[in-house]
Amino acid sequence: MRAFSTMLLAVVAASALVAAFGGGAAAQATTGPATDAGVAAGNTAEQAAAATGTAIPGTGVTVTGLGAVASDYLFRGISQTRNNWAVQGTVDFEHGSGVYVGAFLSNAKFLASPHNDARQELDLLAGYRFELAGVKLDLGYVAYLYPGQDKAPGGQLNEFQEVGVKASYAADPVKLQAAFFYSPNYFGRSGDGYYVEGGADVAAPLGLTVLGRLGYQWIEREAFFGTPDYLWYAVGVQREVFAGVNVAVGFYGTDISKRDCAPVADRANGGQRICGQRALVTFSRAF
Numbered sequence: 001m002r003a004f005s006t007m008l009l010a011v012v013a014a015s016a017l018v019a020a021f022g023g024g025a026a027a028q029a030t031t032g033p034a035t036d037a038g039v040a041a042g043n044t045a046e047q048a049a050a051a052t053g054t055a056i057p058g059t060g061v062t063v064t065g066l067g068a069v070a071s072d073y074l075f076r077g078i079s080q081t082r083n084n085w086a087v088q089g090t091v092d093f094e095h096g097s098g099v100y101v102g103a104f105l106s107n108a109k110f111l112a113s114p115h116n117d118a119r120q121e122l123d124l125l126a127g128y129r130f131e132l133a134g135v136k137l138d139l140g141y142v143a144y145l146y147p148g149q150d151k152a153p154g155g156q157l158n159e160f161q162e163v164g165v166k167a168s169y170a171a172d173p174v175k176l177q178a179a180f181f182y183s184p185n186y187f188g189r190s191g192d193g194y195y196v197e198g199g200a201d202v203a204a205p206l207g208l209t210v211l212g213r214l215g216y217q218w219i220e221r222e223a224f225f226g227t228p229d230y231l232w233y234a235v236g237v238q239r240e241v242f243a244g245v246n247v248a249v250g251f252y253g254t255d256i257s258k259r260d261c262a263p264v265a266d267r268a269n270g271g272q273r274i275c276g277q278r279a280l281v282t283f284s285r286a287f
Contacts, residue, residue: 042076042179042197042215042232043104052286053094060096065089068284073106076195076217077232077254078261079274080108080121098129108146110158111272113264118146118158138166144187156188156224164195173203191220204237211236211250226262227275231255236280246284253277 053064066089072079073086080086092102104123110116127140146158164181179197186193197215204210213234219225236250254275261275262268 042195042213043074053092054287062094062096064092064094065287066091066284067287068282070280070282072278072280073108074252074278074280076215077230077234077252077275078227078256079278080106080110082109082111082272082274083278084109092125094129099127100129101126111262111264111268112152112155113267114152114155116149116152116155116158118149120147121145122147134169136168140164140166142181158187160185160187160189160193162193162195175201177201186219186225188224188226190222190225192218193220194218206239208237208239211238211248227256228260230275234280238282244285244287246282246286248280248282248284250280250282251277252280 053062055062068086068088068090070086070088072083073081073088086106086108088104088106090102090104092100094100102125104121104125106121108118108121110118122145124143124145125140127138129136129138131137140163142162142164144158144160144162149158151157160183162181162183164179166177166179168175168177170176177197177199179195181193181195183193185191195215195217197213199211199213201212202210211234213232215232216230217232218229219227222228232252232254234250234252236248238246238248240246256275258271258273258276261271261273263271
């Protein structure tokens, strides 16, 4: 089953990349800030209103922001808040040359033994955006930090870093996107991490946008991370409802069984519910 999932993802991601580089209509920004405001691939904040940004006079810099409240914080299909609500913010500064820096902040909560006292996540982003043959490309770096986390005896710090590339291409009414990320030492010091994602946004009647995402995460030291290599998926719809406020409703899931979902000795021997299927509601406003 897992081999089939891997093959399925490879086919979808390859199809997205081929379509993205196939030429055709002029490129557009993807729906949500995955390309516009530097949010890492697989983040809940992808289901959010597209950000237009505000120019800072005399600098050549455009600042883009996003505020969001979501019924969960999902990163690549796994809850980062133990199935609780999240309040998030993103800010992005992009120069006319395409160079950008930004940050993402969210509350976070993890279960571990003897303890994991992380309460917030701060992501620092930097990179370069440009367009080639109608395809929008984003070469980026992300540092995932958990300010205030104390390292428990025998435990691991959560923080890690990734580099990656994102591509997006639009041929109305469909917008395609794909991403690849690599970490030399993934979450919890779990070794090499490789991630690939493909997706599409489709404009629909009544101002709706239909979204689909499919991603696969490979992890070198699975015992340190807490799950095996896994597939995640999402489908959803989003729409602006009032004064720039966007509402997105999605269905998310992974192929990780509960018993393999981050089991914790003496606290969750049978695994956790953070990898299971769930509905996600996100309220957001870009500026």
